[in-house]
Amino acid sequence: MPSPIYRQCSATYRQCSATRTPAATSVTASFNPASPAITLVDLLIQSRLPMSRQSLTPLDLLLFPTWLVPVEPAGVVLKGHGLGIRDGRIILIAPREEALKHPAQEKLELEGMMLAPGLINTHGHAAMTLFRGLADDLPLQRWLRDHIWPAEARWVDEDFVRCGTELAIAEQLKGGITCFSDMYFHPAVVSELVHKHGVRAQIAVPVLDFPVPGARDADEALRNGVALFDDLKHHPRISIAFGPHAPYSVADDKLENIRILVAEMDACIHMHVHETAHEIQEALHKHGERPLARLARLQLLGPRFQAVHMTQVDEEDIALLTEHNCSVIHCPESNLKLASGFCPVERLWEAGVNVAIGTDGAASNNDLDLLGETRTAALLAKAVAGSATALDAHRALRMATLNGARALGIDDHTGSLEIGKFADLVAVDLSGLAQQPIYDPVSQLIYSTGRDAVRHAWVGGKQLLNNGKLTRMDEQRVIANARQWGARIASTDSQ
Template sequence: MSLTVLHPRWLIPVEPKGTVLEQHALVMKDEHIEAVLTSDEARRRYADASHVELADHALLPGLVNLHGHSAMSLLRGLADDLALMDWLNHHIWPAEKRHVSDEFVFDGTLHAIAEMIRGGTTTINDMYFHHDAVARAAIMAGMRTVVGCSILEFPTGYALNADDYIGKALSARDAFQGERLVDFALAPHAPYTVADETFSKIITLAEQLNLLVHCHIHETRDEIEGSIKQYGVRPLERLRNLGLLGPNLIAAHVVHANDTEIDLLAKHGVHVAHNPASNLKLASGFARITAMHRAGVNVGLGTDGAASNNKLDLLGDLRMAALLAKAESTDPTALDAASSLEMATLAGARALGKGDQIGSLLAGKQADMIAIDLAALETLPVFDPISQIVYAAGREQVSHTWVAGRCLMQNRVLTTLSADQIAAKGRWWQHRITQPAA
């Protein structure tokens, strides 16, 4: 049994929302949070434990990245300043056809995880190919990961058709059963790349196996117009008719949703993964996050992939989400700092069905936490640590990252991965990707 007591300047449990505790400590027992109590009491009760002083730091739950494509870190900057379908059809999908392999996905996922750990992310809800490689990278790094298994109708270098994608997803899930940090989800890419018959299979499998479904939905106006032309209804209505909408669905983006559709999301308990940076960069539009919150939709935060962000900086995207919500709603009180932080932590945990395990610092939960050093010139003075984290802090101020009680970064130094080795791999892949096709 290992006992560690952390003594931060500020302890921000997220639950209850907006709470800031001073002169408090958190006790870790192995992978769990044993207790949150006053520092004085912790020193008396746990005198023989290891005590860590975080004199200028805020201690808070690790950030939950609710939508990402980790391996695409190796395609960062390959094709910028383009519209989504141009970007996909003429640049990203051709590059993936040439290069995506087990090795590419393993190396790219490790690269992404290292970046996310350094930025305070402790959980990633991923969506990509070569699911075994994603899982192996997560286990090696110690990152809590939901492996979203992409499903499409058309062939790629990974699978031939929808049934092939589904078969590989289920095989990977079986291979990693029992891994405590790795879960699996079915990830139909989008309504415009998946047929009704395939969605029906996914719904049945998700119900039988108790799996999450993770899908891009209402990302662009073109997607909606194409659905009306092909199916006679908007994508969400089509998915409702098929029976996909429910609390096991994570809808990524949902940039274009009218009042009726927002009510539909709330009614069915669908979770939304908001990706503000990617939405802006691809000019997809402004998601109506304030309206979703007011309707009762659970909204988490995602980075999307590094090829369309171009950073896996959830702390930076947290600030962007808060500011965009105010501008889009013309309400400066919309998505206040405490609500923003909840969106990046507990809301994401709830979307993944892990709200009772992670997302807040409560006794009994997993010790997924980060420490942010607020002593930097850029974050002084500190009148409100939550506001300072949301509106002023940068990811370079994250000093420590723990997942399940294991310290993955200590004083900015990765403990499970080699930054130098990952950087060298990134340069190797850059050279390989830029070589002319044979």
């Protein structure tokens, strides 16, 4: 039986649905959740059919990279293999000679390239690309209180979110990011853009105790979240989560409501936790316990809890994360830039905690370069652990792909190159000067390759990046729109 809080939110949503704008429901208009889907069982049966039976239906696309890195099994690099796609899913991984026996509508040679799972950016605030460089070289609380929150109150509306999110999607795609988690205002607008541009995303509805753009209070944010979840629960590329901002900005009663809703809806919780030492000190003073312990007491922790940052960690924290099977989202460059602290990635990994990686927003990073973020994470982990063997290149790539999918609860569908999963892929050119010679292509990817080497990207078998060019977005228009917003913000700030 649905809980009272869910019924209350749903009832309010239904009462308001007659007056909702068409944009709020447009995302679901062009896909049919009742349409037949290819199941993993179907694919496994097909893979065991005789060649003559399999060849009746050509592949949509057959790719031949120099290196194929599935991520799962761990540490595997395949040379001389092909990958076949049909109906948006991977249905073939085989040696080249065997793959060539399969008819395909299109065959693509990726000479000198690595084919890997698309990168998954598990934490960010997409529209904040428009605040990139607005306030740098400041500690977190001053940065938020004196600059970011006032700027958001003044500038953030649906148009701001639309422009900033398009800029973020374009930047991420060109860097090989095929899936991202967003935690920002006007999430319905974000969902429209994710649907339009073909990427995959978790959209976390932000919840705070004070008014924010698009929600007068936490209760309205929760109602909006339930409405968006109901709209999109069958969408093949979008999942809706709840994003209580941080333990210090959301009261216990609102966290309790979130706990009830996510249990009812089987949704994720995405939350900034243990980002700074100041946060820990304030929590001990106000609540007499560390923030993670408070969240455990409120029963928010679990396999669908995503703890973002976790730079302040003790053994009791690790025990709680392990006990409740939570995921940690590591954002090393933002933490370094804001001097927030260091997430002990190797300790968490050794304890069995799933650790994924995120860029955070471009206002505190200042880019959405997950490949560069992964390199920083690998190097920083070695320094923090005092061990050169900490977070090797293969594990770093796993953190940016399969671990991210696991954190978002979509690892059955994406995050690795396996039969039956969606064809979310990235092809990276390793033929440049900086990559030669190549002994381990994954090591070269992590330690000596920049995002400008990304050539192609597919989501669900649809090519969204072709030889470095966006296929569904007008890059120059996106840049022009961002510059217009930048000029508006800069001219007002200078007055």
